[in-house]
Amino acid sequence: xxxxxxxxxxxxxxxxxxxxxxxxxxxxxxxxxxxxxxxxxxxxxxxxxxxxxxxxxxxxxxxxxxxxxxxxxxxxxxxxxxxxxxxxxxxxxxxxxxxxxxxxxxxxxxxxxxxxxxxxxxxxxxxxxxxxxxxxxxxxxxxxxxxxxxxxxxxxxxxxxxxxxxxxxxxxxxxxxxxxxxxxxxxxxxxxxxxxxxxxxxxxxxxxxxxxxxxxxxxxxxxxxxxxxxxxxxxxxxxxxxxxxxxxxxxxxxxxxxxxxxxxxxxxxxxxxxxxxxxxxxxxxxxxxxxxxxxxxxxxxxxxxxxxxxxxxxxxxxxxxxxxxxxxxxxxxxxxxxxxxxxxxxxxxxxxxxxxxxxxxxxxxxxxxxxxxxxxxxxxxxxxxxxxxxxxxxxxxxxxxxxxxxxxxxxxxxxxxxxxxxxxxxxxxxxxxxxxxxxxxxxxxxxxxxxxxxxxxxxxxxxxxxxxxxxxxxxxxxxxxxxxxxxxxxxxxxxxxxxxxxxxxxxxxxxxxxxxxxxxxxxxxxxxxxxxxxxxxxxxxxxxxxxxxxxxxxxxxxxxxxxxxxxxxxxxxxxxxxx
Numbered sequence: 001x002x003x004x005x006x007x008x009x010x011x012x013x014x015x016x017x018x019x020x021x022x023x024x025x026x027x028x029x030x031x032x033x034x035x036x037x038x039x040x041x042x043x044x045x046x047x048x049x050x051x052x053x054x055x056x057x058x059x060x061x062x063x064x065x066x067x068x069x070x071x072x073x074x075x076x077x078x079x080x081x082x083x084x085x086x087x088x089x090x091x092x093x094x095x096x097x098x099x100x101x102x103x104x105x106x107x108x109x110x111x112x113x114x115x116x117x118x119x120x121x122x123x124x125x126x127x128x129x130x131x132x133x134x135x136x137x138x139x140x141x142x143x144x145x146x147x148x149x150x151x152x153x154x155x156x157x158x159x160x161x162x163x164x165x166x167x168x169x170x171x172x173x174x175x176x177x178x179x180x181x182x183x184x185x186x187x188x189x190x191x192x193x194x195x196x197x198x199x200x201x202x203x204x205x206x207x208x209x210x211x212x213x214x215x216x217x218x219x220x221x222x223x224x225x226x227x228x229x230x231x232x233x234x235x236x237x238x239x240x241x242x243x244x245x246x247x248x249x250x251x252x253x254x255x256x257x258x259x260x261x262x263x264x265x266x267x268x269x270x271x272x273x274x275x276x277x278x279x280x281x282x283x284x285x286x287x288x289x290x291x292x293x294x295x296x297x298x299x300x301x302x303x304x305x306x307x308x309x310x311x312x313x314x315x316x317x318x319x320x321x322x323x324x325x326x327x328x329x330x331x332x333x334x335x336x337x338x339x340x341x342x343x344x345x346x347x348x349x350x351x352x353x354x355x356x357x358x359x360x361x362x363x364x365x366x367x368x369x370x371x372x373x374x375x376x377x378x379x380x381x382x383x384x385x386x387x388x389x390x391x392x393x394x395x396x397x398x399x400x401x402x403x404x405x406x407x408x409x410x411x412x413x414x415x416x417x418x419x420x421x422x423x424x425x426x427x428x429x430x431x432x433x434x435x436x437x438x439x440x441x442x443x444x445x446x447x448x449x450x451x452x453x454x455x456x457x458x459x460x461x462x463x464x465x466x467x468x469x470x471x472x473x474x475x476x477x478x479x480x481x482x483x484x485x486x487x488x489x490x491x492x493x494x495x496x497x498x499x500x501x502x503x504x505x506x507x508x509x510x511x512x513x514x515x516x517x518x519x520x521x522x523x524x525x526x527x528x529x530x531x532x533x534x535x536x537x538x539x540x541x542x543x544x545x546x547x548x549x550x551x552x553x554x555x556x557x558x559x560x561x562x563x564x565x566x567x568x569x570x571x572x573x574x575x576x577x578x579x
Contacts, residue, residue: 057279057303061238061311070257075101077578078250078263080305082230083110083298084564085270085544087219089571092166094226096579101261102223103234103252106300110272112214115181115415116167117199117565118160123180129198133157136197139559140550147319147552151525155573156566163569164201167215170222176203176212183413183560189362190378191491196413200561234259236304239267239312239540246538247312265578266539269529270571271305272298273517273545275322278338278348280306285320285517291388293336293511294328294352301516305546309521314529314537317519317548323555323563324381324512329356329447332462336384336393336511350514356442359510360416361407362496363399364478368392370463370471372478375490380416381554384512394511396461398454398475401502404433410496414560439506449507454500461507475500518555518563520548526577527570543570 077093079086082104093100104110119131140153168178182198205211220230234252240260241247249262274280275297282289310316328336330352338348362376365383367390374386376397387395399406404427407420426434442448451457454475458468481487482499521529521542528536544567555563 057277057283058307058310061308064237064251064258068258069251069260071259073101073259073261075099075261075263076265077101077575078261078267079103079270080236080250080267081110081270081272081544081546082106082216082220082232083270083272083544084113084216085567085571086110086268087216088163088167088568089268089270089543089575090228090230091170091219091222092572093575093578094223094228095166096575098575098578100228101231101263102228103231103236103250103261105233105235105304107232109216109220109230110298110300112216113564113567114202114215115200115561115564116202116568117197117559117561118164118201118569119157119197119199120161121164121180121199121201122168123178123201124182124198127180127182129180129182131197131199132195135195136199136559139195139197139556140562143554143556143559144321144550144552147317149524149549152523152527152549152570153566155525156569159573160199160565160569163565163572166572167568170218171203171212171215174213174218175205177206178202179204181560189493189496189558190375190382191493194558196558196560199559199565200414202561236271236308239308241312241537241540247540250308263539266541266574268527268571268574269305269309269521269540269542269546270544270567271546272301273520274303274306275301275514275517277302281322281514281517282338282348284519285322287385287388288320288322288324288512288514288517290337290393291384291512292324292328292350292514293330293334293394294354294513295350296325296353296355296513296515298516301545303517303546305542306520309529309540309542309546312537312540313531314540314542315522315532317522317552319519319552320517321519321551321553321555322381322517323515324384325355325360325515325557326380326383326510326512327355327357327359328352328384328511328513329359329442330394330509330511331447332396332449332460332507332509334394334509334511336387352511352513355513356447356508356510357416357422358403358407358419359397359508360412361397361399361419362410362412362492363397363406363498364475364500365395365397365510366471366474367395368467370458370467370469370474372474372489375487375492377492377496379554380557381512383510385554387511394509396471397508397510398457398500398505399498400500400505401435402498403435403506406498414557435504435506442508447509450504451507452503452505454505457505457507461509516545516563518545518551520546523547523549523570527574541574543567543574 076099079102090102181200183196240249342349426438449460485494529540
């Protein structure tokens with residue numbers, strides 16, 4: 001059934017990192033900076049042969065002569081990127097009286113990631129809640145398989161409360177109210193007793209709603225009040241580094257031409273990851289290119305900051321890490337990965353867009369052969385990663401008319417809890433749920449299938465012949481496991497089992513939604529960029545998704561808010577050194 005028609009073209013697109021450029025990228029060889037006059041033209045990674053482009057994702061720094069520069073500016077601290085890290089750094093620098101310039105290649109500030117983690121904050125102390133720091137460190141190290149710098153993580157632990165106090169001061173002054181989320185995992189998940197540390201914060205209005213201004217917008221107002229403005233339309237072209245010495249600034253490509261900004265104290269890269277760069281994704285994280293069906297990333301995150309740092313002599317993490325959520329809903333029969341049509345057009349894109357939040361719920365999930373293949377009670381990226389080893393890279397989730405009651409019992413955490421909270425709005429006085437209304441959009445556009453029988457649902461999902469027989473047998477087996485209240489096949493917790501007996505039945509074809517990449521430039525505990533020998537590069541700093549030394553393989557989504565929390569803490573830590 002459902003043959004993966006784009007299998008050959010997609011596999012052909014998968015490249016491997018090779019050659020001297022790759023060695024430098026991973027810190028296995030020197031990446032000596034070149035003088036502008038000696039530099040080679042930057043490689044064209046646009047509409048060219050995809051395999052060649054993927055294997056040569058780094059290219060070389062562009063040749064820019066002094067005569068090409070139309071303007072030069074001076075500052076103490078240069079911040080590159082106006083996202084969650086850059087805006088926190090700029091707002092804090094404004095308060096500390098640091099002379100800074102912040103540049104952003106887009107035309108607006110980056111989208112705010114509302115949820116962020118910090119330890120030992122007032123909201124949690126007021127509840128008498130403490131974090132077990134030793135256990136939390138153990139979780140982070142376990143998630144990264146040791147591919148992290150524990151001194152850097154300790155810095156986040158020690159200084160995240162300072163970050164919270166600064167953020168909270170600006171947020172509460174705008175009328176926002178802090179919400180400290182203390183999560184309770186009732187019975188573990190995936191057969192593992194995860195430690196869900198109480199450290200996530202976000203903000204709402206006085207009524208508990210979301211009628212508040214976004215944090216990054218407030219940060220922009222904050223720096224405007226201090227007489228500073230963001231330099232929009234400034235795309236980083238390359239860093240300026242003295243021969244074998246410090247990084248002294250950067251050159252930007254702007255609508256008016258090249259602009260050089262010199263920074264007396266340092267350059268802070270907060271440029272985000274490389275999720276919007278298909279060549280980098282394919283070369284550095286093949287499992288991502290073969291498990292994702294939908295984009296959820298900032299289109300400006302093309303890895304420019306990472307590449308510029310490598311050109312200047314920095315080293316990158318040896319392993320990749322992507323933030324993939326299991327919510328990439330697509331039409332039945334759609335394979336994962338970049339579509340064949342977009343590859344042929346030279347602009348690889350995933351087939352879907354956005355997040356279908358119920359995709360995370362731990363219902364029965366089967367591959368394109370109708371086979372159950374994994375424990376569905378797992379971190380967000382586990383199912384997409386497992387599906388990458390299955391035909392087509394996608395899988396099907398199945399549930400019945402008891403969906404509303406089931407998701408309450410499943411009690412998923414973090415943003416996945418949105419499903420059990422939102423479906424309550426469709427609950428009638430008799431306790432039933434209006435699922436047609438809840439799923440109205442997805443049923444209307446044909447991505448979600450609904451039927452009165454499992455046999456009919458199998459047909460709508462594209463299962464035929466042996467695959468249909470296998471699918472129906474798996475549904476029957478799943479009912480047996482529910483009746484026994486024991487998953488003897490994959491070890492799912494009993495409270496997260498469900499039955500498939502009450503019509504209507506629903507089927508969703510899913511892959512991953514790619515939010516961002518979180519591997520990047522190696523940094524030390526002071527967020528200084530490191531070279532291949534682990535030596536800090538004077539004058540060059542990195543924070544957030546363009547930096548490394550924290551994650552490996554995946555994002556630890558049971559450590560809610562950790563990514564954004566460490567981003568803002570790192571960014572503010574750099575400014576502290578300048579103040």
